[in-house]
Amino acid sequence: MSLSELSREDLTELHAQQTAAYEELVGRGLKLDLTRGKPSAAQLDLSNELLTLPGAGVYADQAGVDCRNYGGTQGLLELREIFAPLLGVPVDQLVGGDNASLSIMHDTIVFSLLKGPVGGEPWVRQPVKFICPVPGYDRHFALCEQFGIEMIPVPLDEHGPDLDQVRELVASDPAVKGIWIVPTYANPTGAVYSEEVTRALVEMPTAADDFRIFWDNAYAVHHLTDTETPAIDVLGLAAAAGQPDRVFVFASTSKITFAGAGVSFFASSAANVAWYLAHLGKRTIGPDKINHLRHVLHLKSPEGVRELMRRHRAIIEPKFDQVIQILQTRLGDHGAATWTQPDGGYFISLDVPDGTATRVVSLAKAAGIVMTAAGAAFPYGRDPRDRNIRIAPTMPEPADVALAIEGLSTCVLLAAAEQALTGASALSA
Numbered sequence: 430m431s432l433s434e435l436s437r438e439d440l441t442e443l444h445a446q447q448t449a450a451y452e453e454l455v456g457r458g459l460k461l462d463l464t465r466g467k468p469s470a471a472q473l474d475l476s477n478e479l480l481t482l483p484g485a486g487v488y489a490d491q492a493g494v495d496c497r498n499y500g501g502t503q504g505l506l507e508l509r510e511i512f513a514p515l516l517g518v519p520v521d522q523l524v525g526g527d528n529a530s531l532s533i534m535h536d537t538i539v540f541s542l543l544k545g546p547v548g549g550e551p552w553v554r555q556p557v558k559f560i561c562p563v564p565g566y567d568r569h570f571a572l573c574e575q576f577g578i579e580m581i582p583v584p585l586d587e588h589g590p591d592l593d594q595v596r597e598l599v600a601s602d603p604a605v606k607g608i609w610i611v612p613t614y615a616n617p618t619g620a621v622y623s624e625e626v627t628r629a630l631v632e633m634p635t636a637a638d639d640f641r642i643f644w645d646n647a648y649a650v651h652h653l654t655d656t657e658t659p660a661i662d663v664l665g666l667a668a669a670a671g672q673p674d675r676v677f678v679f680a681s682t683s684k685i686t687f688a689g690a691g692v693s694f695f696a697s698s699a700a701n702v703a704w705y706l707a708h709l710g711k712r713t714i715g716p717d718k719i720n721h722l723r724h725v726l727h728l729k730s731p732e733g734v735r736e737l738m739r740r741h742r743a744i745i746e747p748k749f750d751q752v753i754q755i756l757q758t759r760l761g762d763h764g765a766a767t768w769t770q771p772d773g774g775y776f777i778s779l780d781v782p783d784g785t786a787t788r789v790v791s792l793a794k795a796a797g798i799v800m801t802a803a804g805a806a807f808p809y810g811r812d813p814r815d816r817n818i819r820i821a822p823t824m825p826e827p828a829d830v831a832l833a834i835e836g837l838s839t840c841v842l843l844a845a846a847e848q849a850l851t852g853a854s855a856l857s858a
């Protein structure tokens with residue numbers, strides 16, 4: 430029965446049960462960490478071949494360029510040929526970089542701030558605001574905070590942000606220069622942007638001529654079902670809408686090969702790619718092309734990447750299923766929480782009763798289950814409803830995922846019962 434339908438007596442009973450369950454949980458002395466969406470060791474093992482590639486004496490690319498040397502700022506053509514179709518971008522508008530797309534996002538922001546984007550003045554000369562669909566990726570928000578970019582949260586549903594709000598914000602305020610988008614299996618909700626929403630975003634009139642969509646397709650090929658939805662041709666849609674320079678595309682192999690030693694990507698209009706490479710050329714004399722070569726030899730083709738991702742899926746899908754199943758069993762009848770059931774990506778987003786997320790996370794921590802801080806998926810770490818918790822099930826062993834979610838469910842019920850009994854969320858840990 431739903432918590433809201435329980436009598437005070439039943440609530441007191443539930444509270445007593447969950448308090449006992451919680452004390453038992455604390456007594457187990459668990460040490461579990463569900464904070465960051467990292468690949469597990471078993472997933473990393475899938476790409477161990479990289480440790481021995483390219484092999485002795487192999488250092489030339491297809492064109493005969495010596496990858497050991499400087500140069501080739503755009504990255505190996507054969508690597509870009511593998512990823513261009515997967516990301517739905519033209520190969521000549523794709524740049525292959527070093528190991529972190531977050532660095533490219535950082536750089537595009539810094540270049541825009543200090544030098545100005547194509548067709549725009551340096552952003553530092555004016556106030557800059559970004560629209561942040563929420564819940565979203567904490568590191569996007571950290572980048573904005575780092576550079577004094579004001580963040581405007583807009584609610585995200587399963588196919589994109591509230592478009593009315595976005596349209597109004599970009600049309601009315603020239604300081605609104607950007608929006609963060611994770612179009613496929615968004616972190617943390619698993620939202621997948623529809624073509625309709627994408628078209629609206631590239632077409633909408635904006636007060637700023639140099640408005641940019643930061644299209645972070647980190648999970649483009651990270652499917653958890655047989656429906657392997659292809660990437661939307663966002664650059665083509667933007668060009669067709671007469672806004673070719675509006676979109677910056679980012680991606681990486683962090684969760685395809687090695688999270689710490691993969692390859693990152695940037696794609697955009699020809700003009701933006703030239704702009705990016707010109708600024709990048711001051712920062713580096715070329716990317717790690719040996720790593721590009723290694724990745725080409727390991728992945729071989731777009732289909733090679735898809736095959737590898739199916740092997741990732743075989744490892745992580747049971748963990749996601751387990752989380753969903755435990756949440757359903759433990760919380761389903763109580764109406765105390767809702768959660769996403771993503772078709773891909775790395776996260777499950779859990780919404781607990783308003784005003785209890787912080788309490789749940791601190792109860793869990795005291796029981797040895799470390800969750801991402803409540804509010805982390807919101808700008809400035811502030812979840813106005815204090816209800817969202819991000820679950821990252823990929824890294825721990827399946828048995829540990831189960832233990833952690835069982836324990837977390839106890840914390841959710843305990844906090845919900847406390848709140849229902851006191852009528853307030855003031856029982857902070």
Ligand SMILES: Cc1ncc(COP(=O)(O)O)c(C=O)c1O
Pocket residue numbers: 466528529530531532566611616645647680681682683688693
């Ligand atoms: C949406 C999103 N973008 C980017 C990243 C990090 O990407 P990279 O490892 O390429 O820097 C992550 C990692 O969790 C992510 O969730």
